[in-house]
C-alpha cells in the first residue's frame with residue numbers, strides 16, 4: 001500500500017477548499033480533512049487587547065483531534081474511507097494507493113502536522129482581493145467591523161512568517177490565476193507523483 005499526504009494551505013479565502021474539492025473529485029481513493037472543522041467553541045476563544053476574538057491562531061483549533069484523524073487515516077486509509085462511506089469494497093489490495101488532502105489556513109504552522117506532508121501547496125492572493133473575498137463570506141460568528149484590517153490580515157502576515165521559518169518545501173500558488181489553471185497545475189503535479197509511486201511499486 002502506498003500513501004500520499006497533500007497539504008493545501010494558504011491565506012483565508014485564497015481558494016483552499018475549491019482546490020481541495022476539485023482534487024478529491026479527480027483523485028481515486030482520496031479524501032479531505034479540513035482544518036476549519038476543528039475550531040473551538042466561540043466561548044473558549046479569548047479576545048485580544050483590541051477586543052478581537054483570536055480565531056487566527058493554532059490555540060483556537062483542536063489540533064490534537066485533527067492530528068488523531070490524520071493518524072487514523074495513515075494507519076488504515078481503506079478503513080478510514082469505508083467508515084466515511086467513500087468506498088464500497090470491503091477489502092483492499094496491496095498495490096492500492098491512497099491520497100489524503102489536508103486543507104487549512106494554519107496547517108504548516110503546526111510542526112507535527114507539517115512533518116506528515118509529502119507535498120505542500122500554499123495559495124496566496126493580495127490584500128485587496130483577500131479583503132473583498134472575505135467580505136462576501138459569513139463565518140460563525142460573523143466578522144465584526146474592522147476585523148480584517150485590525151486582526152485577520154496582520155495575523156496572516158505573522159503566521160506566514162512563522163510558517164516560512166518552519167518549512168521551506170512549499171509550492172506557492174497564485175490564487176489570482178483562473179481557477180481552471182490553478183486546479184489543473186496542481187492536479188498534474190500530484191498525478192505525476194502518483195504515477196511515480198505506481199511505477200516504483202511495480203519495480204520493487
Ligand SMILES: Nc1ncnc2c1ncn2[C@@H]1O[C@H](COP(=O)(O)OP(=O)(O)O)[C@@H](O)[C@H]1O
Pocket residue numbers: 010011012013014015016017018019133175176177178179180182
Ligand atoms: N482562482 C480563483 N479565482 C477567483 N475566485 C476564486 C478562485 N479560487 C477560489 N475562488 C473563490 O474565492 C472564494 C473563496 O474560496 P475558498 O476555496 O472557499 O477559499 P478558502 O478555502 O481558502 O477560504 C470562493 O468564492 C471561491 O469561489
Ligand SMILES: NC(=O)c1ccc[n+]([C@@H]2O[C@H](COP(=O)(O)O)[C@@H](O)[C@H]2O)c1
Pocket residue numbers: 011012013016036039055056104105139140141152
Ligand atoms: N468556526 C469557524 O469556522 C470560524 C469562526 C470565526 C472565524 N473563522 C475564520 O476562519 C478563517 C480560516 O478559514 P478560511 O481559511 O476558510 O477562511 C480564519 O481567518 C478565522 O478568522 C472561522
